[in-house]
Amino acid sequence: MTTAKQGRVLVVGGFGAVGATVTAALEGWFPGRVLPGGRSRGVRVDVGDPEGFGRVLDGLGDVAAAVLCVEPPGPGAARACLERGVHLVDVGATPRLLDGVAALHGDAVRAGATAVLSVGLAPGLTNLLAARAHEEVGGADRIALTVLLGTGERHGGDSVRWTVDGLAASPSGARPARFPLPGYGTRTAYPFPFSDQYTLRAGLGVPDVTTRLCLDSRALTAALFGARRAGLGRAARHPAVRRALTGAFGAVHVGGEGFAVRADAWRGGRHAVHALTGRAQSRVTALVAARAARAALTGTLPPGVHHVERLPVLAGLPEELAADGALTLHRPAPAGER
Ligand SMILES: NC(=O)c1ccc[n+]([C@@H]2O[C@H](COP(=O)([O-])OP(=O)(O)OC[C@H]3O[C@@H](n4cnc5c(N)ncnc54)[C@H](OP(=O)(O)O)[C@@H]3O)[C@@H](O)[C@H]2O)c1
Incomplete structure (x- = not known):
C-alpha cells in the first residue's frame, strides 16, 4: 500500500x-493528487x-x-475504504x-486507517462548540445547539x-426554544434530527442534548414548523409529497446566505455559550471537510473512527476558519432558556 503522504484523495460527490x-x-494543498468523482462525472x-466502490479503489x-x-x-x-486502509472523511x-460507520472502529484500527465523522457545520462545528461549552461548565448536564440557515x-x-x-x-x-443569535435577534428554533445531538450524548456523556433549527426568514420558519405540527411531517413520508417538498425547497430563495450556530451548556447554575456566524454553509462544510482530510493525509490523526470533537488536532478548526475569513466567532452573554 502506498503511504498516505503519497496517495491520492478521492472526493465522492x-x-x-x-x-x-x-x-x-484539497487541490490547493495537494496539487495533482485530487480525484473528484460521482455517478456521472470524474471518477465514476x-x-x-x-462492491463496485471497492473495485474503483482497487x-x-x-x-x-x-x-x-x-x-x-x-x-x-x-x-x-477502511478495510483497504483508506482514510475517510x-x-x-x-x-x-x-452509527453504522462508528461500528467499523475496530476494522479501521486494524487497517491503520482513520475515519472522521461529524464534519461540516452541523454536525461538525456544532460538535466543536458544544465540546468547548461542555468543558467550560465542568461537564454539562444539558446542551442546546441552535442552527440558523439562510434560505437564500x-x-x-x-x-x-x-x-x-x-x-x-x-x-x-423536545420543545422549541428561543435563543439570541448574533446578528439575527432572538429566534424560535425547532427540534430537528441533526446527528450531533445523538452522537454528543454518547461522546461527551451528556444525557440531554437537543439541536434545533430555524431559518433566517422568521415567516418561513413559522410556516414550515407550523405545517410540520399540522401533519406535514407525516405527509412528507409519502414519496409524492416528498418529491413536491424537495422541489419547493430547491426553488425557495427568499432570505440571505448567512448562517449562525450557538451552543449552550449548563451544569447546575453554570452556563457557557459559544457561537459563530458566516456565509454559505455548503462552503464552510467543505472547508471543514478539506481540513479534516488534510490532517488524515498528513498522518496527524490516530487510527480508528472518531467524531470531530474527539480529535485534538482539529479542535482549533473554528479559529482557523475565522482567520481565513470564512466565519466569525462570538461569545454571547449567557442568557436564554435553561
Ligand atoms: N455536516 C454538515 O454540516 C453538512 C452541511 C451541508 C451538507 N451536508 C451533506 O453533504 C452532502 C452533499 O450535499 P450537497 O449539498 O453538496 O449535495 P449535492 O450538491 O446534491 O451534491 C451531491 C453530489 O454527489 C453525487 N452523488 C449523488 N449520489 C451519488 C452516489 N450514489 N454515488 C456517488 N456520488 C453521488 C452527485 O453527482 P452525480 O449525480 O454525478 O452522482 C453530486 O455531485 C449531503 O449528504 C448533505 O447532507 C452536510
Missing part, C-alpha cells in the same frame, strides 16, 4: 455544492454499490483518503448512518433531500 469546494481546497463511483490503486460528500444508503462505502448528518443559499440536491427527510422524521419530543 466532488462536483456537488459541498464537494466542489472540497476538491478545490456509486456509494450505493459498495483500480485506482493509490487512494490514501476518500471524502464522502454525499450520503450513502449504508456503511458499505465506508467499510470498502464523511460529511453525513444522519445518525443511523454515522442554493443548497445542493442531497442537502435538500436530507432536510426533507428531517421534516418527515418523527419529532423527538
